[in-house]
Amino acid sequence: xxxSEFIALSASTMTLTALGIxxxxxxxxxxxxxxxxxxxSTVTAQIIGFFFMGQxxxxxxxxxxxxxxxxxxxxxGFPLYIIGGIIAAFxxxxxxxxxxxxxxxxxxxxxxxxxxxxxxxRFVGDQMARIMSLIFTIFLFTPVLAPFIGSAILSxxxxxxxxxxxxxxxxxxxxxxxxLKESLPREQRISLRRESMSQSVRKVIGDRTFLRYTGVxxxxxxxLSSWVASxxxxxxxxxxxxxxxxxVFAGIGLLMSLCALLNSRFSSKYGARKTIxxxxxxxxxxxxxxxxxxxxxxxxxxxxxFFIAIALLMAINIAAEPNSSALAMxxxxxxxxxxxxxxxxxxxxxxxxxGSIISHFxxxxxxPLVLGIFVIGLITMVLVLGDRHRDENS
Numbered sequence: 001x002x003x004s005e006f007i008a009l010s011a012s013t014m015t016l017t018a019l020g021i022x023x024x025x026x027x028x029x030x031x032x033x034x035x036x037x038x039x040x041s042t043v044t045a046q047i048i049g050f051f052f053m054g055q056x057x058x059x060x061x062x063x064x065x066x067x068x069x070x071x072x073x074x075x076x077g078f079p080l081y082i083i084g085g086i087i088a089a090f091x092x093x094x095x096x097x098x099x100x101x102x103x104x105x106x107x108x109x110x111x112x113x114x115x116x117x118x119x120x121x122r123f124v125g126d127q128m129a130r131i132m133s134l135i136f137t138i139f140l141f142t143p144v145l146a147p148f149i150g151s152a153i154l155s156x157x158x159x160x161x162x163x164x165x166x167x168x169x170x171x172x173x174x175x176x177x178x179x180l181k182e183s184l185p186r187e188q189r190i191s192l193r194r195e196s197m198s199q200s201v202r203k204v205i206g207d208r209t210f211l212r213y214t215g216v217x218x219x220x221x222x223x224l225s226s227w228v229a230s231x232x233x234x235x236x237x238x239x240x241x242x243x244x245x246x247x248v249f250a251g252i253g254l255l256m257s258l259c260a261l262l263n264s265r266f267s268s269k270y271g272a273r274k275t276i277x278x279x280x281x282x283x284x285x286x287x288x289x290x291x292x293x294x295x296x297x298x299x300x301x302x303x304x305x306f307f308i309a310i311a312l313l314m315a316i317n318i319a320a321e322p323n324s325s326a327l328a329m330x331x332x333x334x335x336x337x338x339x340x341x342x343x344x345x346x347x348x349x350x351x352x353x354x355g356s357i358i359s360h361f362x363x364x365x366x367x368p369l370v371l372g373i374f375v376i377g378l379i380t381m382v383l384v385l386g387d388r389h390r391d392e393n394s
Contacts, residue, residue, distance in 0.1 A: 001179060006122075007131065009180065010115050011138035012173050013074075016081060017108045018139060020166045021048055022146035022253075025232045026246060027159035034159065035094055039237055042360055043094065048229035049356040050098045054084075054105020055348030061110045062117070062341015067189055069182045070114045070121070077110025078174040085167030089160045104167075109344060116340045120329045121183035128329065130264045132322035143253025147246035204339045209387070213328035214343050216276070216383050219376045220317045220324075221351030226358040226369055227314060234366060239303050252311045259315035260322070267323055276323040277384050283316045284377030291374045299365035306366065313373055320380075 001009070028044040037043055065073040084104030091097035115135075123131050153162045204210060231249055236242035266275045290309040294301045328343055361368040 001181060006180075007134055008138065009173075009176060010119060011135045013111050013115050013177065014135065014139045015142045016166060016170050016173060017112055018142040019146055019169060020051060020081070020085065020104060020108060021228060022143045022249070023150040023153075023165055024159070024162050025228075025249065026147050026150040027154055027162045028232045029236060029242065030154065030159045042230070042233070042363065044232070045229035045356065045359040046098060047101055048225070049352055049359070050101040051105040051108070052225055052348050052352030052355075054102040054107075055109040055112070055352070056345055057106040058109040058113045058341040058344040058348070060341070061113050062339070062344070065114055065117055065184070065341075069184050069186075069189065070118050071180065071182050073110050074114045074177060074180070077107045077114065078170055078177075080104065080107030081111065082107070082167040082170050082174075085163065085170070089163035089167075109348065112348075113340050113344050116325065116329070116344070118180075118183045120340065128326040130268050132325055134261075134264055135322075141253070141257055144250045144257065147249045151246050201342075204342055209330070210328045210339060210343070212383050212387055213324040214346050216280075216324045216380045217321055217328070217343070218347040218351045219380050219383075220320060221347040222354040222358070223369070223373045223376050224314060224317050225352045225355030226362075226372065227310065229355060230359045230362050230369070234362070234369075238300055238362075238364070238366060241303070248307055252307070252314055255311050255315040256318045259319040263319040263322060267326075272323040272326050273384075273387065276320050276327070279316050279320045279323075280377065280380045280384055283313060283320070284374070284381050286312050286316070287370075287374040287377040291370050294367055294370045299367040299370075301366070301370075 024047070028047075029039075031037075031047075032039065032041060032044060061073045061077070081104050084100045084102075084107055087100035088097050088104060091100055116132075119128060119131055119135070149165070150162050153165065232245055235245040235248050263275065263279075286309055290301070290306070290313075293305060293309075300306065325343070329339055358368050358372045
């Protein structure tokens with residue numbers, strides 16, 4: 001498989017995670033009506049949260065991928081994602097839907113983890129950051145198109161059909177993935193003996209660079225997951241402009257994609273470490289400005305100001321992730337599967353859980369999100385500025 005096809009396939013596989021979220025956001029209003037929920041209910045955010053929390057399975061899949069290779073785990077991920085998505089679409093109650101979403105999230109975790117590990121098997125350092133940025137650029141067109149696709153499906157069908165679209169698309173990607181070759185040679189695979197696994201875990205979590213940049217990604221994902229889970233309510237209920245949701249979400253997604261593409265150039269020219277430091281300084285400054293504006297003008301702040309700030313913050317957020325991912329994974333070598341599983345479990349499960357807490361408090365305003373973003377900016381800035389590693393291109 002040529003590099004261009006590998007990048008396209010990797011992006012499409014990762015797109016299943018975004019598609020399993022973004023396409024159904026326009027359907028949440030109909031879903032609340034279907035289950036008799038109050039318009040102010042934040043329960044729909046849990047549909048996103050449970051999907052993200054299913055990523056906890058990465059810790060298992062990562063271990064197995066280091067032992068048996070990347071492809072077997074990829075093959076397990078697809079049916080979990082597809083079956084979970086189908087059950088969620090026809091669930092008679094919210095409890096079963098949330099359970100099915102968790103299962104679909106487990107499948108997405110296998111796909112996401114093996115994609116990162118496969119990239120790490122083939123590339124390293126700044127080159128990995130560049131490849132991941134290209135993958136993210138393609139992947140991030142999903143938030144641009146998905147809300148419009150979801151709205152288009154709703155205009156001719158029901159919210160159940162919107163929920164069915166991701167598993168149907170997953171079938172196509174699964175068939176395409178049959179062309180993929182194994183990236184982890186047999187001689188580099190680790191044993192499943194307790195001693196070997198314990199040693200691998202100790203090496204991974206004992207690496208300060210890995211912990212530092214995993215912490216950065218976890219904090220950033222907290223803000224991203226809270227925004228995504230609550231975006232439909234923020235636009236439609238808090239600001240009272242539901243007709244603008246698809247346009248707002250798509251516009252922010254487009255800016256995110258462009259920033260991911262720009263990051264691939266900056267990381268190649270200046271190095272991943274220097275680039276992420278500047279990105280997070282800017283992120284914190286914008287977050288501080290938005291917080292100050294909210295305190296002065298009241299909650300919610302001016303709608304145009306808020307969405308411009310959120311667009312810039314989410315764009316920087318997604319541009320920084322390939323750098324933190326590359327820097328966290330750089331020292332891992334043949335432990336890439338274990339490392340990517342711990343990395344993915346941390347930022348998906350912990351980040352989504354923290355994001356759900358923020359979303360829970362966003363009933364009448366956006367102040368919890370605004371405050372959370374500023375605090376997250378401060379924490380990540382402290383983490384990256386504390387990295388004394390010499391920049392490659394400094």
